[in-house]
Amino acid sequence: MKRLATLLILTLSLAAANILQQAIEKAPAGAHILLPKGRYAGAVTINKPLTIEGKEAGVVIEGKGNGSVVTVTAPNVTLKNLTIANSGERRERLDAGIRIENAPHCSVTNCTIKEVLYGITVNLSDHTTITLNTIRSKPLPIPQRGDAVKLWYSNHTLLKHNTIQEARDVAFAFCQDNRITDNRFEHNRFALHFENSKQTAVTDNTFTYNEVGILMMGGRDVNITGNHLSSSQGVAGIAVVADKVSHLDFSHNTLRFNTKALYIDMKRNEKGFQRRIADNRFLYNGEALHFHSYIRNNIITGNIIRGNLEDVVKDVKGPDTRDNAIAYNFWGRYEGFDKDRDNIGDTPYRIYLYTDQLWLFKSSLKFFYATPVLSLVEFLARLAPFSEPLLLLEDPKPLMAPADTPRLHIPLSEHSQQ
Secondary structure, three states: OOOOOOOOOOOOOOOOOOHHHHHHHHOOOOEEEEEOOEEEEOOEEEOOOEEEEEOOOOEEEEOOOOOOOEEEOOOOOEEEOOEEEOOOOOOOOOOEEEEEEOOOOOEEEOOEEEEEOEEEEEEOOOOOEEEOOEEEEOOOOHHHOOOOEEEEOOOOOEEEOOEEEOOOEEEEEOOEEEEEEOOEEEOOOEEEEEEOOEEEEEEOOEEEOOOEEEEEEOOEEEEEEOOEEEOOOOOOOEEEEEEOOEEEEEEOOEEEOOOEEEEEEOOOOOOOOOEEEEOOEEEOOOEEEEEOOOEEOEEEEOOEEEOOOEEEEEOOOOOOEEOOEEEOOEEOOOOOOOOOOOOEOOOOEEEEEOOOOHHHOOHHHHHHOOOHHHHHHHHHHHHOOOOOOEEEEEEOOOEOOOOOOOOOOOOOOOOOOO
């Protein structure tokens, strides 16, 4: 059983000696340090299992604008009910509000982390729990900010019920078995950034006003479910980027008011179904499904795709569209009939690429998209195309209205290039 020690610190002054560091050094391993309201000098190091908890609101651990405010180098450390502020600004040192190094089974709960370069950095530390926190960076231009949470070779992380605002990224690099659920991400660069991370679950989060909501680069066995991604802005304006991800299950998400909703780049030599895109709502985006590659190895079913300027875009020239399983989607542009009234269109829904759609390959022309002149050119191209159009995508069983209908239940491939 861990020993419980309650240390009440009555004389509080940043100008005085570092009372909090002295209390940490004197406390036995496993102690529970309860801090009354006040301001405590930062640049403290925790090198033994401890719990440091604010006894009441208004407990502030404040750095001096140099280095990290709290550094954890021991396992089983809990930080709770604290405000942590004013780290340094040295990027090469990863100056942070909380820095966790080689320290598994640590927890940060109900803390406010503000005016810091990096919020929480986690390096080579498994089983970290980050819950109920508010994290905000220093008021710097986005390229000069640090990450709200930065994890490196750290597995089995839980990120839940946090609010992350005005930071750069939440970055997972070479991590696996991570759960990100019920968080709010606002006004960041890449709200979530995964690099070669496996077995990741991103569920029931809200993303608004970020440049990119979720950026996945490499990785495998990723589940993106039940998220709301809207109003992505800035240069990119993309809700989700899936770049060479194997076994992606993307389902029950709502994507609206983004420049691009779902941006996909496949692996060059991938085999079998690699992406399940099911039961999502793509509403009023510039582009709903953007393929920066050939359209292959996708399961697309049960989605509502309505009100977008473009439903499907492929910006690689060539006709290679194959090995897909597509059915039971509702397309707002579908103009077929349903004579037997089974809510499935009598004719397939086909999306073609016309050579006259130059804005798909020349970004400078997108400025003129939807203008009367370009709209007339598009209408004439569809009415009497100058050349044979390319088939981008075909849904043989389009829905007449959104409804509960059969879905395609096809497993993702067990064979994929790593």
